[in-house]
Amino acid sequence: MLETVTQGFKNATERLRGVRELTEESIEEALRDVRMSLLEADVDLKVTRSFLARVKERALGEKVETRVKDRSGRKLRVTPGQHFVRICEEELTELMGPVDPSLAKRDGLVSIMLAGLQGVGKTTIAAKLAVYLRKQGRKPLLVAADIYRPAAVDQLRTLGASIDVPVHSGAEGERPPSICRAALERAKREGFTAIVYDTAGRLAVDDDLMVELEEIVAGVDPANKLLVCDALMGRDAVNVAGAFAERIALDGVILTKLDGDARGGAALAVKAVTGVPIKFLGTGETVDRLEEFRPEGLASRILGMGDIVGLVKDFEEVVDEKEAEADAERLLKGRFGLDDLLKQMRMIQKLGPLKEVFAKMPMFGGMADQVDEGELTKVEAMIQSMTRAERSDPTLIDKSRARRIARGCGRTVGDIEGLVERFMQMRQLMGALGKGGLLSGLGGGGLPAMGGPGGLPMPPGGFDPSMLMGGAGRGGGRKRQDPKSKKSKRKQQRASRKKTRKK
Ligand SMILES: Nc1nc2c(ncn2[C@@H]2O[C@H](COP(=O)(O)OP(=O)(O)OP(=O)(O)O)[C@@H](O)[C@H]2O)c(=O)[nH]1
Ligand SMILES: [Mg+2]
Known part of the structure; x- marks a missing residue:
């Protein structure tokens, strides 16, 4: 999603590479790329203009510190281009923010009315919200208030049945405002704690649509009146959102189909136009594809840096900080072995499905689709058949050792040699990255040092990302480890060390 805008920011930073300071001229030039991509992404003209003006003003006004300290006191070098990216990110966040996934409740009932144009994804979102609310311990009721499209009621019923949530529908010929009122009565009577009007x-x-919505609002007074827009709407979203906002007092916006469109201009402008917060994002057709909206996350994804904050947050849940920092250091100095890889693989497994982890990473986002979890399980098995010495120094692995390892895990000698070869490439790459300073701090919970997109050293011909992060194939059912249970973790580690020593 939003690849168009991402490309614009990439081009802009590329232009600023090697620039010593941010002058009016260099900023103007960089902003030209951004402007073009924003317009191409169909972002509203006014919104684009004021965004660019703010970025320019700040970029000109700020003194560029080229040496900064990160949270752990480490000195880092920051280029003017990276400053520019940071300003853009902050302004994007400002443009799309604030963070507000809260849903209002009244008398213990969370009530939500979904409104929006045809086909934007209201019914799908209704089901997603029901699942979301149930996860929060609520008992949701879905209400089919669309009597115009013949299959609409059936669609919601089918969805409701698939997630095991009851659906209230009206009698033959009953009007939507009356259906909603009856549904609300039923919800109160039957002890539902959430109600979603589709x-x-x-x-x-x-006008007919607006009058009907006004009547529903008058009848059931939903605590959350949410406008659903899809990312494909671009500039139109602005007019539509404006028109809805004029007639009903919106409490928030839900953006859908963020997975589908490369342009996604609506995402950037809808908050500025409606003045109400974006609450959720729909990122796919299935009911689990609902995300609480986090503007920083989306901003850094737009800038092509991946959702590092989100990833770091996930990391913090599963990783012992000190250990991670030490690991990251060694990793970035290119001094690590296959045993480190194995450890990282296991850590990553705890973060969730690999594809999602990759989608959040700055460099790998685009490769998320290529991740093959089954491959990674094989890698894990191969590493497990190696001795401790071989893991920490894979150069030891000659033909005869490779044969033994291959026998141990049921793979071919070629597989083993391939793994070692790719691992060596990766180690080299990580060393190069470390020198670039991009990833320093990532593992340790701090933010990376403003590494700009486009400034990354990449090996010729690229490398296999799955090699870097390891496999989740085997650990599908594995539970997330409680970060506080360090004791049991240490115990585990001790046990595994013992085991490897024996070998
Ligand atoms: N890719 C993608 N497709 C989505 C998403 N949300 C909904 N869709 C699809 O968009 C189409 C329309 O979705 P609905 O939920 O029926 O939209 P609606 O707003 O209820 O449509 P009407 O009731 O006809 O106004 C369906 O094919 C959905 O599967 C999403 O986040 N991503
Ligand atoms: Mg619908």
């Missing part, structure tokens, strides 16, 4: 969509904003 209303009808129209091809364009028309």
